[in-house]
């Protein structure tokens with residue numbers, strides 16, 4: 272991202288930001304509500320275009336929405352709500368892209384789905400419907416979907432995985448399981464990952480770098496080890512959850 276801005280009318284959500292994600296790294300983006308984290312994800316997912324500035328993925332300028340791109344980059348989204356298709360079985364959800372676009376046989380797709388489900392600890396639930404699963408299981412199914420790759424597709428570059436608040440509202444043990452999965456999924460498909468989260472354990476377990484977004488700008492970016500000890504006032508306020516500090520609700 273270079274000099275990238277996103278405005279809604281007079282509301283400047285992202286203000287001339289620069290960010291470079293290294294191949295294979297895991298970056299966690301934090302920031303208070305309304306600071307533009309979801310907007311960042313939507314731009315990377317090709318669901319909206321910036322008002323100004325440049326966004327490049329694998330070096331390619333992103334000037335069209337993803338749906339309008341003939342050769343879209345390999346960007347995979349794991350939403351806060353798993354967004355599984357309720358009328359399709361787990362197998363059909365996980366293998367969705369392969370069923371639609373690949374030249375693999377039914378048997379080959381079934382084997383790949385099986386491997387992806389095993390990787391997230393959910394072997395044997397292929398024929399179940401999403402509605403029969405718990406919320407946590409649905410989330411893991413959406414991770415399995417992000418693991419699926421098409422070996423018949425042209426050799427692709429490092430995939431980009433986008434996680435939108437993957438551990439919000441989970442109990443601590445479920446959080447750990449999902450955090451481990453984020454790391455494992457990223458390593459298995461050798462992806463770069465951008466995780467939006469407020470959860471400290473998710474930052475600790477998943478991040479290699481942390482970026483703190485507030486009022487349209489990155490106020491701090493650095494290694495997770497430095498995030499734990501930084502005296503930057505934004506980082507200190509985020510870590511302590513204090514009401515005192517530079518980050519205040521918009522209405523104040």
Ligand SMILES: Nc1ncnc2c1ncn2[C@@H]1O[C@H](COP(=O)(O)OP(=O)(O)OP(=O)(O)O)[C@@H](O)[C@H]1O
Nearest residue numbers: 279280282284302303304305306307308309310311
């Ligand atoms: N479609 C839209 N039209 C107008 N304003 C929008 C639109 N989408 C987002 N915004 C505004 O952009 C700002 C940033 O929103 P965004 O959802 O990116 O924040 P966030 O950091 O993800 O917040 P949260 O943590 O609460 O999800 C908000 O002020 C929001 O009102």
